[in-house]
Amino acid sequence: MKFAVLVFPGSNCDIDMYHAIKDELGEEVEYVWHTETDLSSFDGILVPGGFSYGDYLRCGAMANQSNIMAEVKKAADAGKPVLGVCNGFQILTEAGLLPGALLRNKNLKFMCRTIQLKVENNNTLFTNQYEQGQVINIPIAHGEGNYYCDEETLQKLKDNNQIVFTYSGENPNGSLADIAGIINERGNVLGMMPHPERAVDALVGGADGLAVFKSIVKQWRENHVNN
């Protein structure tokens, strides 16, 4: 399976994302600069964390105007897996690929530590390697991770099982309904604030994030490898 890791000016989790795919999973991966205009040769798109365009105007707003985002929308429409983490999640909401928006953390602090997440839906192409209800340890690192949407949208997210991860025990940023990660209706676009790519090796504090990437690859192989 071949992954693209998008790179915007100010991305800083692109290398972690690349490492997770190449070294921990052993799959193909390439960096794709934001001015590029073709993602057709990739099977999965990863939108990494960081501070694209310095978070000027709003987190993710400028990145959404890049050439590459039109291609990300095409890939999403084609049913390819698209994963946005942290700033990547903010970009996907700005792009309208996921509903809602990310507000400033309720306590106004930038937070960088490991928190507990609950897998609310393990029946997705991003979470099939977790148990339903499993609690995992994943790092967060964000100042604007407070998920918000209107009531109607929240009801829809609940009704369609689109809430994939919630904060367990403690909600670090004040997000609505403890939401840490949501998926689109079709199920091929996931946005999450915590960083699974920073939790792929026990040597550096835990490997609970690896199953996100393993899930993507497993599903892809089932659909694409001839028996």
Next chain:
Amino acid sequence: MKKVKIYVTLRESILDPQGSAVQGSLAKMGYGEVEELRIGKYLELTISDSARDIDTLVKEMCEKVLTNVVIEDYRYEVGEAN
């Protein structure tokens, strides 16, 4: 040339923790009569006279990129640039 002043604020229904924190500081300083403080953004655009209909243009820019309508409201004023 026209000068357009755009004011962007969080929608009323959305908690503004930054504004609350500043309001708390004012209260500590003795300005307890401030009942609410909300923080927004101010954008200033200078636009050439040859531009197409300025209202359409400004609304289009606001809704496409300058604001996020999920969480923000905006209003603007058009005046002559010096």
